[in-house]
Amino acid sequence: MNPDFFNIESALSEEERAVRDSVRRFVDERVLPIIGQCYVDGRFPRELIPAMAELGVLGANLPEEYGCAGLNNVSYGLIMQELERGDSGIRSFASVQGALVMYPIYAFGSEEQKREWLPRMAKGEAIGCFGLTESDFGSNPSGMVTMAMEQPDGTWILNGGKMWITNGSQAHVSVVWAKTNGDKEASSIRGFIVPTNMAGFKAKDVKGKLSLRASDTSELTFDNVHLPATAVLPKSGGLKSPLMCLTQARYGISWGAIGAAIACFEEALSYARNRVMFDRPIGGFQIQQVRLADMLTEIVKAQLVSLHLGRLKDAGTFTPQQVSLAKRNNVDIATNVAREARRLLGGNGILAEYASMRHMANLESVYTYEGTHDVHSLILGQAVTGLNAFS
Amino acid sequence: MKIAVCIKRVPEMDVTFKIAPTGKAVDETGLKWDMSDFDGYAVEAALQLTEKAGTGEVHVISLGPDVVQETLRKALSMGVAKAVQLKCDTVPFDAYAIGTALAAELKDGGYDLIMFGKMSIDGANGVTQFVVAELLGLPLVHACSKLEIADGKGSARREIEGGGELVSFALPAIVSIDEGIARPRYPSLKGIMAAKRKPLEVRPAQLGEVRLTIETMELPPPRAAGRIIGEGAAAVPELVALLQNEAKVL
Numbered sequence: 001m002n003p004d005f006f007n008i009e010s011a012l013s014e015e016e017r018a019v020r021d022s023v024r025r026f027v028d029e030r031v032l033p034i035i036g037q038c039y040v041d042g043r044f045p046r047e048l049i050p051a052m053a054e055l056g057v058l059g060a061n062l063p064e065e066y067g068c069a070g071l072n073n074v075s076y077g078l079i080m081q082e083l084e085r086g087d088s089g090i091r092s093f094a095s096v097q098g099a100l101v102m103y104p105i106y107a108f109g110s111e112e113q114k115r116e117w118l119p120r121m122a123k124g125e126a127i128g129c130f131g132l133t134e135s136d137f138g139s140n141p142s143g144m145v146t147m148a149m150e151q152p153d154g155t156w157i158l159n160g161g162k163m164w165i166t167n168g169s170q171a172h173v174s175v176v177w178a179k180t181n182g183d184k185e186a187s188s189i190r191g192f193i194v195p196t197n198m199a200g201f202k203a204k205d206v207k208g209k210l211s212l213r214a215s216d217t218s219e220l221t222f223d224n225v226h227l228p229a230t231a232v233l234p235k236s237g238g239l240k241s242p243l244m245c246l247t248q249a250r251y252g253i254s255w256g257a258i259g260a261a262i263a264c265f266e267e268a269l270s271y272a273r274n275r276v277m278f279d280r281p282i283g284g285f286q287i288q289q290v291r292l293a294d295m296l297t298e299i300v301k302a303q304l305v306s307l308h309l310g311r312l313k314d315a316g317t318f319t320p321q322q323v324s325l326a327k328r329n330n331v332d333i334a335t336n337v338a339r340e341a342r343r344l345l346g347g348n349g350i351l352a353e354y355a356s357m358r359h360m361a362n363l364e365s366v367y368t369y370e371g372t373h374d375v376h377s378l379i380l381g382q383a384v385t386g387l388n389a390f391s
Numbered sequence: 392m393k394i395a396v397c398i399k400r401v402p403e404m405d406v407t408f409k410i411a412p413t414g415k416a417v418d419e420t421g422l423k424w425d426m427s428d429f430d431g432y433a434v435e436a437a438l439q440l441t442e443k444a445g446t447g448e449v450h451v452i453s454l455g456p457d458v459v460q461e462t463l464r465k466a467l468s469m470g471v472a473k474a475v476q477l478k479c480d481t482v483p484f485d486a487y488a489i490g491t492a493l494a495a496e497l498k499d500g501g502y503d504l505i506m507f508g509k510m511s512i513d514g515a516n517g518v519t520q521f522v523v524a525e526l527l528g529l530p531l532v533h534a535c536s537k538l539e540i541a542d543g544k545g546s547a548r549r550e551i552e553g554g555g556e557l558v559s560f561a562l563p564a565i566v567s568i569d570e571g572i573a574r575p576r577y578p579s580l581k582g583i584m585a586a587k588r589k590p591l592e593v594r595p596a597q598l599g600e601v602r603l604t605i606e607t608m609e610l611p612p613p614r615a616a617g618r619i620i621g622e623g624a625a626a627v628p629e630l631v632a633l634l635q636n637e638a639k640v641l
Contacts, residue, residue: 015583015587018464018465018468021577022579022580026577054579056579056580057580069579069581070584075580
């Protein structure tokens with residue numbers, strides 16, 4: 001049975017279906033055969049980057065004139081769905097590259113910066129990371145202490161550090177958000193393009209992760225990194241700029257979570273049909289049927305939420321609050337689907353040979369990053385009451 | 392080098408088929424459609440030939456209603472330069488009728504090589520390429536597992552019982568492609584976008600006379616449930632007896 005229970009396929013254009021099918025085949029052929037072992041080994045499969053770039057998934061919704069595929073946002077979402085059907089770490093890599101590094105260069109960068117970085121990043125020749133979160137400033141990024149000081153000659157000196165940075169240790173370039181010129185107000189925040197080979201830049205992998213193990217997560221430190229005047233993203237200004245990037249990434253995450261949920265549902269369904277206990281397939285027992293019905297229902301609802309959100313985004317009318325609702329709901333249901341799938345799989349469900357527990361553990365990170373579930377609750381609370389719970 | 396590949400849109404096969412109420416066709420409700428597998432190998436092989444030669448272009452042709460345009464665009468997104476739809480309301484179950492329309496399209500196309508999958512995976516007749524070869528008076532190499540073009544000549548390998556057969560042929564020629572020659576590439580996302588800007592021409596299909604029609608279709612009878620006769624060595628005598636007397640296979 002196809003989890004597309006509501007024939008959402010029929011609401012996709014031919015082009016959107018073609019995009020999804022190409023990425024689906026890539027994930028089936030290249031990701032799924034290796035990802036379980038990568039996860040056990042704690043290794044991001046860098047060998048897939050050239051193939052992902054050739055396929056065109058990096059910055060796929062940015063314009064063709066910068067070497068990108070120029071797809072609409074529904075196609076972009078479907079790419080994220082399929083990549084996360086493989087693993088949240090693979091999708092995170094693509095999200096960071098596209099939505100958190102290429103997008104800010106595209107949205108806030110000069111023409112020279114766009115020409116310098118976007119085509120190379122689309123080709124996977126330059127890998128990017130995004131530095132906003134700090135070890136003491138996660139849900140409250142406005143408190144960041146990383147500081148860039150402008151010098152009399154127009155160059156910048158950057159000091160500080162960032163934490164939980166996906167792709168950090170393999171990146172060639174980072175987009176770093178820093179306060180400027182000693183001003184501690186969030187309005188002074190600006191974005192900087194920081195090549196990772198600059199003196200004073202260090203990246204160190206976070207060890208001991210029990211989630212997103214097939215993904216590089218790093219700590220960055222900046223010790224008097226001397227940046228040229230051209231490093232600043234000229235159109236960035238205030239916390240709004242990085243939050244705009246997060247809105248892009250969260251949109252993709254809302255789709256990606258559906259992919260993880262589909263992978264778990266399909267695994268659970270197949271297992272339920274084939275695993276015999278008490279002389280019949282366990283799928284014939286009411287308790288497993290309820291599990292599967294609940295999983296299917298939540299997946300269908302999440303698919304409809306993201307598809308409609310994608311149509312709104314393509315029409316240019318979506319709001320960050322709508323993205324919060326989609327990210328919050330879809331990651332939450334995916335987390336529950338993955339856990340119920342793991343339970344349905346019984347003892348086998350704890351093995352890396354099956355995907356559900358890997359997804360279950362990954363989704364705990366996805367639940368926490370890009371705005372925690374709780375923070376998105378408060379964004380929605382504010383949206384409906386008009387009352388700000390943050391301050 | 393100019394290559395034409397004739398492709399067919401077929402249902403994906405990993406489903407349980409139902410027969411339509413007419414009893415003469417498959418119920419198409421809920422089916423997903425794609426390029427026939429062997430045709431995909433042929434498109435890939437054609438693209439590789441032109442890429443290796445560094446020159447030339449590949450065209451694809453498909454016969455059928457407007458839905459075949461999706462299959463044609465898939466080929467365009469893989470890297471094919473031009474697509475032609477030979478339009479007709481339904482695809483007849485008659486290779487002569489289809490082959491006549493294809494031959495009319497291909498005759499003055501100036502193609503060095505015309506390629507087919509060795510058969511469609513739904514009809515599984517594998518005859519159309521023979522009809523076209525006959526109508527155009529061209530040599531045909533059927534079911535090639537390897538193919539090379541050099542110095543205006545072709546050579547191909549065919550898998551035969553217990554070995555291989557190497558064939559050389561003059562161009563222009565027709566070849567049909569077996570599995571194993573080349574795994575079709577998946578269209579890149581840029582390829583999918585570029586396909587929208589490539590030419591897709593639509594012409595009425597000049598079908599030949601339809602002399603074959605399907606009278607009825609039927610599903611295989613349901614299999615009876617198996618029977619467990621015992622376990623281990625103790626069950627062997629009864630098993631042998633049943634195979635001799637009931638199944639009559641010993």
